[in-house]
Amino acid sequence: MTHLISAQIRHTLCDVSNKTKTPHLGSCLSCVDILTALYWNVMNIYPDQPTHPERDYFLLGKGHAASALYTSLAYRGFFPVEDLYQHGSTGSRFEEHPGIHAPDGVETVSGSLGHALSLATGMALSKQLQGANNRFYVLMGDGEINEGTVWEAAMFAAGKHLSNLVAIVDFNKLQGTGESTEIMHLEPLEEKWRAFGWHTMRVDGHDLSALVQALEAAKSIQQPVCIVADTIKGKGVSFMENDNNWHYRIPTEQEVAHAKQELGLS
């Protein structure tokens, strides 16, 4: 069931990108399964009451993948899917990077990389002090973790034993202009997080059951958890996979149709 949801989200992402000229499709496609696992299986959410005090929080670090978050929220019932086609237009809540007028379910602004883990760390600490049980999930790109604040937050969160905090690295091995493992010395990535005091897991970021299993296991671990999710940029559409041109390219109508076929939707 959730596999079909992922496929549907991927197709909608391609279609919205084509119709509204929204870029960053490759980055969006790589994190769809992570979002599906979180929003359909793991997180405590209330689409009818988006600010319910007992909800879990999702913070998108890699703000350029906002379209993937908006689409997941739409299919999860926070607002109508048709609204997604307002992407990037003047006056729209669906800005290319989420702003303060972002639609229901978007917890914080994003666009400048390396802020989300710090924000979530402050949130998680405050909720811990207040004795509340909310959990905080942060999705970061591998390019994003070039930012030093990510590691400042990592040290702090581990020091405070923030067991209500989960970081997920969408490790698709490509960032804006090249290979993330060559631009920065990222590997061994899991060991880095472990050395910073986090419990780590490494999973196939497109294997929904593996993702759900890891995220569920994280709930009972008494320290912050980092899940390094190996992913493929452009996942699900053969001609986009691992091709970094799709960081910025917009698909044609024919390419969207082709993608739909490959996703098994037609």
Place this chain on the structure above:
Amino acid sequence: MRNAFARVLTELAKDDNSLLLYYADIGNRLFNPLKEFAEDRTINAGIAEANMASMAAGSAMMGHKPFIYTITPFTTSRNFEQIKIDIAYQNQPVIIVGTGSGLSYANLGPTHHSFEDIALMRALPNMHVICPADAYELEQLMPQLIKLNAPCYFRIGKKNEPAVHEGKPALTFGKVHVMRPGERIAVLSSGTIMPLAQELVHTLNERGVSPELVSFHTVKPLDQDYLNDAMTRFDHVITLEEHNVNGGFGSAVLEYFSEQVNWPRVHRFGIPDRFIDQVHSTADARAKAGLTVTDIMNTLSERGVV
């Protein structure tokens, strides 16, 4: 002044569980009284100021009213983008405290001087900028800032600054405090430079001039009512601050006047647009920056003010 900050925060935090302090590993023992009853709300964020600013925004989103505290340059310019996006843009009630403002840490060199912080903070929408002149002003303004429930930059001194008031003045956030009324010339002082303003007024008195002396503790929003009134009452407005003469309090006053008709002549005094180094003390640094009564009087004389 930092002792006053710690004392006032401790008093306020006793009655308000939402107050939270993040500090960047400075103030050894300063916050011990706060820790005694609120250890979990007295948080050493480490020497990681950018993360501290964003964490504070996150805490604010969860219902806390956080302070972030460290030496001025590190709580404003080092973490500027985090303040811009996470605190100002998202309009979170974080009070950013810069201790040792201006040239307080003179001998520690330009890394520890702050002459750009007011310019940075006042350029941010939603941000309020408050520069108390002494511990009394700090004490009067702090509870008002908490009530604002909005982003604030609170620019304070280091320690042992002289008191410029004899007791607690009746201060209101956003409104100037007239220290002594006068005519023809207004001396508008913002922050810990007030003793120099008082000395300047004294010297002007000796020349037979009776200027008005004002503590302009709130730089943003500017007290426009006062400035409107000042336009009709004074020929000359002197602004004084321990900040780059460009972009700070004096610039804010000048910007406001520039949009009016028939405004008085404005004379801005602050740190000239250069780095101040190789100095032993704040007094030396001020002398090197031309922030002395002699230098100011010379300029006023050259301009025909006195």
